[in-house]
Amino acid sequence: MDLREFMEKLKELGELKEIDKEVHWRLEAAAISTLALRSYGVSDPDRGAPAIHFRKIKGYPDGYTLLAEPYAGGWKKPWRRFAIAFGLDPNIPFREFLGWALNRLQSPVKPLIVAGGEVKEEIRMGEEANLFDYPWPYLHQGDGGRYATLDIIAVKHPTTDWINWSNYRVQMYDSHRCILNFTPGQQTADIFYREYEAKGLNMPVNISIAEPSLNAAAAFAPPPFVNEADLAGGLRGAPVELTKAETNEIPVPADAEHVIEAEVLKDVRLPEGPFGEFIGYIHGTHMRPVARVLAITHRSDPIIPYTVEGVKPNSSQPFPVAWFSPALMAGMLMRGYPVTAAGFHPVFTWSNAVVATKVPYPGYPRDVADAYFAFPVVPGHIDTLTIVDEDVDPTDIETVLEELALKVHPKRDVHRLPMGPRVTLNVYYTPEERKRRVGTKTWFDATSKRWDEKEMGPRRLNYEKIYSEEIKSKVDALADEYLKEG
Amino acid sequence: MVKYIVRSNELEEKEELIEEGEPVVIEVMDENMMWKKVKARLSKEPLEGGHEVSILMDDASGIQEKTSWYMKILEEVNE
Numbered sequence: 001m002d003l004r005e006f007m008e009k010l011k012e013l014g015e016l017k018e019i020d021k022e023v024h025w026r027l028e029a030a031a032i033s034t035l036a037l038r039s040y041g042v043s044d045p046d047r048g049a050p051a052i053h054f055r056k057i058k059g060y061p062d063g064y065t066l067l068a069e070p071y072a073g074g075w076k077k078p079w080r081r082f083a084i085a086f087g088l089d090p091n092i093p094f095r096e097f098l099g100w101a102l103n104r105l106q107s108p109v110k111p112l113i114v115a116g117g118e119v120k121e122e123i124r125m126g127e128e129a130n131l132f133d134y135p136w137p138y139l140h141q142g143d144g145g146r147y148a149t150l151d152i153i154a155v156k157h158p159t160t161d162w163i164n165w166s167n168y169r170v171q172m173y174d175s176h177r178c179i180l181n182f183t184p185g186q187q188t189a190d191i192f193y194r195e196y197e198a199k200g201l202n203m204p205v206n207i208s209i210a211e212p213s214l215n216a217a218a219a220f221a222p223p224p225f226v227n228e229a230d231l232a233g234g235l236r237g238a239p240v241e242l243t244k245a246e247t248n249e250i251p252v253p254a255d256a257e258h259v260i261e262a263e264v265l266k267d268v269r270l271p272e273g274p275f276g277e278f279i280g281y282i283h284g285t286h287m288r289p290v291a292r293v294l295a296i297t298h299r300s301d302p303i304i305p306y307t308v309e310g311v312k313p314n315s316s317q318p319f320p321v322a323w324f325s326p327a328l329m330a331g332m333l334m335r336g337y338p339v340t341a342a343g344f345h346p347v348f349t350w351s352n353a354v355v356a357t358k359v360p361y362p363g364y365p366r367d368v369a370d371a372y373f374a375f376p377v378v379p380g381h382i383d384t385l386t387i388v389d390e391d392v393d394p395t396d397i398e399t400v401l402e403e404l405a406l407k408v409h410p411k412r413d414v415h416r417l418p419m420g421p422r423v424t425l426n427v428y429y430t431p432e433e434r435k436r437r438v439g440t441k442t443w444f445d446a447t448s449k450r451w452d453e454k455e456m457g458p459r460r461l462n463y464e465k466i467y468s469e470e471i472k473s474k475v476d477a478l479a480d481e482y483l484k485e486g
Numbered sequence: 487m488v489k490y491i492v493r494s495n496e497l498e499e500k501e502e503l504i505e506e507g508e509p510v511v512i513e514v515m516d517e518n519m520m521w522k523k524v525k526a527r528l529s530k531e532p533l534e535g536g537h538e539v540s541i542l543m544d545d546a547s548g549i550q551e552k553t554s555w556y557m558k559i560l561e562e563v564n565e
């Protein structure tokens with residue numbers, strides 16, 4: 001699978017639009033795709049707007065193109081585009097997708113090293129490798145520069161065979177330098193800070209633009225020393241093909257669209273941002289590490305996908321639902337918690353967590369909450385967790401809200417855990433709280449308790465439960481005749 | 487879109503020198519939205535051979551397109 005095969009699949013389903021009219025990389029492309037997503041978000045929340053292939057970009061050669069929002073799909077079904085990429089039913093329910101992903105991620109496949117590859121159609125070395133020869137988009141008015149958003153950052157742990165992949169945004173600073181948003185606590189970031197910079201070393205890095213299985217594996221958060229390339233192979237059900245880089249020991253995807261080979265410089269920082277952040281607000285600059293470009297290799301007609309980060313719906317919102325959920329699920333099951341579905345409700349996926357679980361003993365929801373917030377996989381800025389009964393689909397926002405409304409005691413079932421957030425982007429924290437890194441986690445216990453719906457106490461009122469089989473069979477026959485839709 | 491954008495905090499830091507009419511070393515973002523370090527003269531009055539500048543707000547409130555600042559680049563500063 002490469003990006004183009006994925007685009008072909010989208011096209012067959014009517015979910016890719018090609019625009020040949022010239023558009024500007026500065027705000028114009030981003031504004032068009034954002035508007036499309038907003039209007040389809042209302043009219044078709046399950047399928048969403050088509051991805052847009054902008055085929056003529058102002059100031060760039062023919063063939064150097066932008067692919068807007070390939071993973072956005074409908075905001076209510078954020079895993080849809082990944083389902084399409086992996087040949088699943090586009091309308092697959094969340095739990096089935098989660099089951100599929102868990103299964104595949106637990107069956108890793110090692111990559112294959114091949115000679116050459118489409119990514120070597122053009123090779124530019126040293127001075128010839130200029131970041132601004134490519135149409136990186138300028139996404140939000142007020143950003144500090146142009147960004148790669150959907151990428152795969154590959155680094156090598158210096159003393160083991162671990163090659164870690166991740167997706168971090170990259171700011172194109174000038175022709176030969178880019179800034180990497182290395183958030184401390186993340187694996188790639190910590191490998192740089194602790195294993196290279198602290199030891200006085202620069203770190204080789206390859207930044208690739210490739211296809212869905214690689215984007216998925218890069219965002220997924222396995223434990224340390226797991227090569228995400230093996231997980232991408234598991235998702236594809238076939239090895240990822242990697243090929244030699246020009247300047248370092250880290251292999252690159254042979255069928256990538258574009259690869260930047262660089263070295264992250266020790267002891268250098270530049271102001272990264274401002275940037276429209278993933279949690280819905282534009283934030284100011286942070287000093288972040290800088291990479292010097294050594295080579296760029298790419299296809300002769302590179303396609304650069306992008307997402308307008310922070311604006312919902314977009315191609316970033318699906319990642320927690322599709323790829324953090326299986327990581328959480330795997331971790332909870334491994335620790336013995338009878339969780340039936342981990343997820344994020346789709347109204348704003350980056351900022352909430354929902355877990356559906358059996359409740360095997362009294363007081364168990366507290367144990368789940370403690371374990372959940374202590375997990376490295378749960379992004380540090382997520383401050384609220386809703387725990388629901390085992391049969392609830394975490395992505396079904398209407399049901400999650402109904403459970404909250406009906407089952408949460410306003411005092412006993414709302415809990416707080418004082419703890420420091422790992423990142424402090426949430427807008428509601430004061431500057432003082434951010435500086436001191438103190439925050440609070442809240443969890444809602446929306447499970448059934450003290451009463452058992454099946455045997456005693458209140459019985460939830462719905463058609464299935466309140467009428468006998470005899471009545472239902474009569475009514476079903478009548479309904480068939482008189483109450484058909486349409 | 488004007489030709490150059492500077493950061494509000496850099497302007498503030500260098501205010502004294504600028505008021506004295508001294509050239510300053512400052513980072514500017516050009517029409518390509520990439521940064522470069524330049525030696526430049528800044529002024530509230532139009533400068534011969536200079537350009538209007540916009541300001542990238544450090545508090546992330548956006549870019550002020552219309553400002554009363556002008557800049558004349560004297561030379562690029564290599565790093």
Ligand SMILES: Cc1cc2nc3c(=O)[nH]c(=O)nc-3n(C[C@H](O)[C@H](O)[C@H](O)COP(=O)(O)O)c2cc1C
Binds near residue numbers: 222
């Ligand atoms: C579109 C997108 C952009 C992201 N940008 C960043 C980023 O700039 N910095 C960051 O720390 N994590 C970012 N993430 C989250 C990481 O990709 C994710 O936490 C990943 O598991 C980190 O991998 P690592 O721990 O191997 O470094 C982003 C995720 C997505 C989907």
Ligand SMILES: [Mn+2]
Binds near residue numbers: 165166187221222228
């Ligand atoms: Mn990792």
